[in-house]
Amino acid sequence: MRLALAEGIVLFGGVVSTIVLWGRPALVNWVDLAVLLGQAGTLSVCCIVAFYYNDLYDLRIVRTLGAFIARLLQAFGVALILLAGFYAVSPEIRIADGVFLSSMLVIVGLLLPIRAVGYATMQRRVFAERVLIVGSGPLARKLMAEIDASPHAGYKIVAVADDAGGPEASRLPYPFRAPLAMLGKLAVEARVDRIIVAMSERRGRIPMAQLLEAQARGIPVEDGLRTYQALARKLAIETLPPSSLVFSDGFAPGPLNAAFRRLISLVVAGAGFLGTLPFMLVIALAIKLDSRGPVLFLHERVGLHGKPFKLVKFRTMVPADGATSEWVHDNQDRITRVGRWLRTFRLDELPQFFNILRGDMNLVGPRPHPASNFSLFSEKIPYYVLRTAVRPGVTGWAQVRYGYANNLEEEIEKMRYDLYYIEHLSLWFDVRILFDTVKIILFGRGSYATDAYPFPAPVDEAPPAEPRDIAHSALKPLARGER
Numbered sequence: 001m002r003l004a005l006a007e008g009i010v011l012f013g014g015v016v017s018t019i020v021l022w023g024r025p026a027l028v029n030w031v032d033l034a035v036l037l038g039q040a041g042t043l044s045v046c047c048i049v050a051f052y053y054n055d056l057y058d059l060r061i062v063r064t065l066g067a068f069i070a071r072l073l074q075a076f077g078v079a080l081i082l083l084a085g086f087y088a089v090s091p092e093i094r095i096a097d098g099v100f101l102s103s104m105l106v107i108v109g110l111l112l113p114i115r116a117v118g119y120a121t122m123q124r125r126v127f128a129e130r131v132l133i134v135g136s137g138p139l140a141r142k143l144m145a146e147i148d149a150s151p152h153a154g155y156k157i158v159a160v161a162d163d164a165g166g167p168e169a170s171r172l173p174y175p176f177r178a179p180l181a182m183l184g185k186l187a188v189e190a191r192v193d194r195i196i197v198a199m200s201e202r203r204g205r206i207p208m209a210q211l212l213e214a215q216a217r218g219i220p221v222e223d224g225l226r227t228y229q230a231l232a233r234k235l236a237i238e239t240l241p242p243s244s245l246v247f248s249d250g251f252a253p254g255p256l257n258a259a260f261r262r263l264i265s266l267v268v269a270g271a272g273f274l275g276t277l278p279f280m281l282v283i284a285l286a287i288k289l290d291s292r293g294p295v296l297f298l299h300e301r302v303g304l305h306g307k308p309f310k311l312v313k314f315r316t317m318v319p320a321d322g323a324t325s326e327w328v329h330d331n332q333d334r335i336t337r338v339g340r341w342l343r344t345f346r347l348d349e350l351p352q353f354f355n356i357l358r359g360d361m362n363l364v365g366p367r368p369h370p371a372s373n374f375s376l377f378s379e380k381i382p383y384y385v386l387r388t389a390v391r392p393g394v395t396g397w398a399q400v401r402y403g404y405a406n407n408l409e410e411e412i413e414k415m416r417y418d419l420y421y422i423e424h425l426s427l428w429f430d431v432r433i434l435f436d437t438v439k440i441i442l443f444g445r446g447s448y449a450t451d452a453y454p455f456p457a458p459v460d461e462a463p464p465a466e467p468r469d470i471a472h473s474a475l476k477p478l479a480r481g482e483r
Contacts (some may be wrong), residue, residue, distance in 0.1 A: 198224025
């Protein structure tokens with residue numbers, strides 16, 4: 001957001017300057033000034049929107065100047081399309097061709113040096129804080145991976161301290177220090193600016209006296225769980241103590257917040273249902289002509305406070321004659337031609353406007369899971385019951401960040417995003433998710449996962465040899481199943 005705002009101001013200033021110097025408009029009254037500002041604002045907004053939808057503001061995806069330049073060309077194509085739409089509606093704001101071309105060159109000339117300096121600064125972590133990680137277990141390794149994947153976060157790991165050494169600690173790509181009783185001395189020797197405590201098992205192990213001493217010296221001490229959440233935008237549920245959730249305000253959204261989000265969902269669902277009704281009729285006809293079976297798919301899902309309801313979707317698969325797996329990966333051969341296209345652009349979800357109007361769902365929230373697997377997921381996935389604290393949604397944080405799950409491990413990964421959303425639930429968070437959903441629908445890129453683990457997985461965290469077989473043995477198959 002800050003990057004988009006900063007570059008937006010630079011773009012606006014550059015475009016205004018170009019129009020004034022090259023176009024030489026006659027600014028004799030307020031109308032002329034308004035036209036000038038409208039032209040510069042329109043071009044700047046179109047560029048910012050195009051950059052957003054080409055992920056130019058996501059520094060986890062576009063991590064180098066070369067990647068930025070490649071996507072910048074695509075973004076300008078999207079910006080031109082948006083400008084054409086603006087000009088069709090308001091021809092008076094159209095910029096003369098010569099001035100427009102000059103403005104685009106100025107934009108490129110401004111952005112490339114800014115990004116070049118920014119990427120060089122991030123990659124070398126020139127202004128990054130020197131960080132000492134306390135702990136070397138699963139949480140610490142997750143945190144290290146996130147810091148490595150987020151050079152823009154302003155952290156630079158200089159050492160890892162723990163009492164537990166061994167082969168795993170020796171394979172870490174950072175200097176390992178022990179024991180924790182010498183933490184204060186280690187912090188001084190490493191000239192650290194911040195200490196992050198990322199110990200999976202803390203009882204009786206946290207060097208409290210040394211941490212208090214570090215704080216007295218002006219070295220901030222952070223909770224690794226909170227730092228991980230801020231970087232990864234999800235919860236580390238395997239290492240999360242129950243007390244941090246029980247005493248969190250995020251899992252008990254206020255009535256005003258819930259009422260306001262519900263009102264917006266109703267308004268959008270009503271307008272969306274009426275606006276897309278002709279398009280949905282075309283989709284229904286295409287489904288009917290493409291394959292046998294009903295147009296709609298109805299399935300019992302788990303809603304608010306665990307209450308079941310019937311989810312409505314467009315059918316995207318050929319109906320099965322018997323029981324079948326729920327995982328998308330195992331049903332690829334059943335997805336129809338029209339269904340594959342609907343899934344790519346998430347158009348199979350359009351009938352869920354009806355679920356919103358009926359009160360089963362909101363526009364944004366965790367995706368509702370099949371009722372047949374509620375008991376299993378409650379047993380296998382930590383804190384699973386908290387998903388039912390809010391109404392499920394047509395789209396959600398896990399959907400835009402991860403996409404479809406094809407086994408139990410991936411369901412657990414999506415649960416990390418769902419709980420993060422519930423804990424940080426807000427109207428602005430919903431707006432961001434909706435913008436990301438529109439990006440997926442328009443560009444058909446699908447969701448992306450953000451994890452990258454460059455360190456060896458500990459034994460208690462390593463994935464099973466055949467995760468899909470384990471998932472199959474536990475999950476109840478569905479008759480005429482479809483996700």
